[in-house]
Amino acid sequence: MERTHIDIPGKTLPPGMARWPFSDAVRAGDTLYLSGRLGLDPVTRRPPADVSDEARTLMDDVRRVLTAAEMTTDDLVMVTIFAPDVANFAAFNAVYLEYFSGPLPARAFIGSGPLLFGARFELTAIAIAR
Numbered sequence: 001m002e003r004t005h006i007d008i009p010g011k012t013l014p015p016g017m018a019r020w021p022f023s024d025a026v027r028a029g030d031t032l033y034l035s036g037r038l039g040l041d042p043v044t045r046r047p048p049a050d051v052s053d054e055a056r057t058l059m060d061d062v063r064r065v066l067t068a069a070e071m072t073t074d075d076l077v078m079v080t081i082f083a084p085d086v087a088n089f090a091a092f093n094a095v096y097l098e099y100f101s102g103p104l105p106a107r108a109f110i111g112s113g114p115l116l117f118g119a120r121f122e123l124t125a126i127a128i129a130r
Contacts, residue, residue: 001029006068024065032069032127036082037061038119047119051088054120055095062123063099075127076105082112082122092121 005023025034039058040047047054059073066072081092089109097104105125115122 003028004069006032006065008064008068025069027069030129032066032071032075032129034062034065034123034125034127036122036124037065038115038117038122040117040119045117047117051091051120052095055092058121058123059095059099062125066127069127071127071129073099074102075129076125077128078126079105079107080124081107081109082115083109083120084112084114085120086111088120 004027006025006027008024022035025032027033037058038047039054039056039061041057048057063073066075083089083092086109092109112122
């Protein structure tokens with residue numbers, strides 16, 4: 001099966017790193033596997049102060065990866081969100097729902113330990129081309 005690795009240009013690297021140790025997504029046939037995404041400010045590499053702004057930054061980043069693969073959020077079939085504080089569930093959902101126009105993908109919202117860079121959410125997903 002043919003594989004295509006998708007890497008979004010212009011990603012900011014932490015000091016001392018020559019490159020990230022993963023692709024943003026890998027397409028195998030009609031299936032796209034998205035690497036974990038964080039909603040970090042591209043300049044500060046920190047999460048926005050407001051939880052809704054972080055969720056929006058995260059979902060915009062997911063959409064950017066999907067667009068690079070010629071897909072949309074409506075192609076997502078499974079989404080997993082990790083969150084150190086599950087009290088942010090409602091705030092995340094309010095933003096998340098803005099990104100879909102049709103039926104929603106299957107999903108898990110999982111309480112986790114701390115995330116990199118102090119993020120409140122990390123999202124990984126699978127999409128299938130229609």
